Amino acid sequence: MKNLLTVDVEDWYHICDIEHILPRSAWGQCESRILFNLEKILTLFGRFKVKATFFVLGYVAERNPEAVEMIHSEGHEIASHGYGHLQVYKQTKDEFLKDLLRSKSLIESMTGEKVIGYRAPQWSICKGKRDSYWALDLLVRSGFLYDSSIAPLRFIGIPKAPNTPYTVSTSHGEIREFPPLVMPSLLGNLPAGGGWGLRIFSYRSIRRRIEELNRQGDPALLFLHPSDFDAHRPKIRLPRIKRFVCYGKIKTTEERITRLLNDFEFTTVREVLIG
Numbered sequence: 001m002k003n004l005l006t007v008d009v010e011d012w013y014h015i016c017d018i019e020h021i022l023p024r025s026a027w028g029q030c031e032s033r034i035l036f037n038l039e040k041i042l043t044l045f046g047r048f049k050v051k052a053t054f055f056v057l058g059y060v061a062e063r064n065p066e067a068v069e070m071i072h073s074e075g076h077e078i079a080s081h082g083y084g085h086l087q088v089y090k091q092t093k094d095e096f097l098k099d100l101l102r103s104k105s106l107i108e109s110m111t112g113e114k115v116i117g118y119r120a121p122q123w124s125i126c127k128g129k130r131d132s133y134w135a136l137d138l139l140v141r142s143g144f145l146y147d148s149s150i151a152p153l154r155f156i157g158i159p160k161a162p163n164t165p166y167t168v169s170t171s172h173g174e175i176r177e178f179p180p181l182v183m184p185s186l187l188g189n190l191p192a193g194g195g196w197g198l199r200i201f202s203y204r205s206i207r208r209r210i211e212e213l214n215r216q217g218d219p220a221l222l223f224l225h226p227s228d229f230d231a232h233r234p235k236i237r238l239p240r241i242k243r244f245v246c247y248g249k250i251k252t253t254e255e256r257i258t259r260l261l262n263d264f265e266f267t268t269v270r271e272v273l274i275g
């Protein structure tokens with residue numbers, strides 16, 4: 001059973017909802033650490049001869065075209081993380097489409113290959129108060145075959161969404177949705193395939209959860225960020241909860257991922273979708 005290995009290619013300062021601490025206009029002055037951290041990830045994946053899907057942020061592709069070249073030359077899949085890293089529910093349909101197509105055509109012009117997958121910043125395709133479910137229809141219309149933007153989580157995402165891959169019908173056709181690995185609990189689903197969940201849960205419980213999914217024929221999806229591999233990145237003065245989400249036990253990620261790569265098989269979303 002092959003599981004899914006994914007990386008959001010963004011820099012250490014691409015954190016949602018911190019415009020009041022670090023405005024977008026200051027991004028240009030921030031030290032870029034993307035190539036340094038990406039190198040570590042690519043070396044690790046190379047050691048295990050594993051291919052992954054990299055959701056590249058258009059802003060990064062433009063500022064650091066070498067990042068796209070490095071990923072592409074190693075034979076990994078390149079998908080889109082949008083351009084400007086703003087949650088989908090904070091954009092109008094027109095703004096979303098513009099951001100989406102800007103990143104898609106930028107990446108395609110660099111690799112010469114069609115981009116077929118998308119992941120929104122902070123799992124921001126939602127329903128209800130933050131409705132942005134309409135984005136799936138725009139993704140189909142723009143030629144995307146799959147999406148990985150809906151987290152079955154309580155505070156961000158759609159709490160009751162399926163936690164294994166599924167198909168969504170839109171008015172322009174179907175799209176396949178790939179949710180992140182979550183850990184069911186009395187408090188609802190908690191993230192486990194990346195971020196703080198991957199760092200906090202015991203390795204045994206994460207491994208057991210993946211084995212459980214694999215036994216029922218479903219892949220587990222892991223999601224990483226280059227800054228997860230960078231204990232020395234510049235720290236932003238974040239509110240307490242966000243500080244923990246971004247920086248807590250950061251050194252654990254690399255150790256956990258290495259063990260998972262040892263214990264399970266992984267591949268790209270494209271391979272699982274179309275072979």
Ligand SMILES: [Zn+2]
Nearest residue numbers: 008010121122
């Ligand atoms: Zn992101």
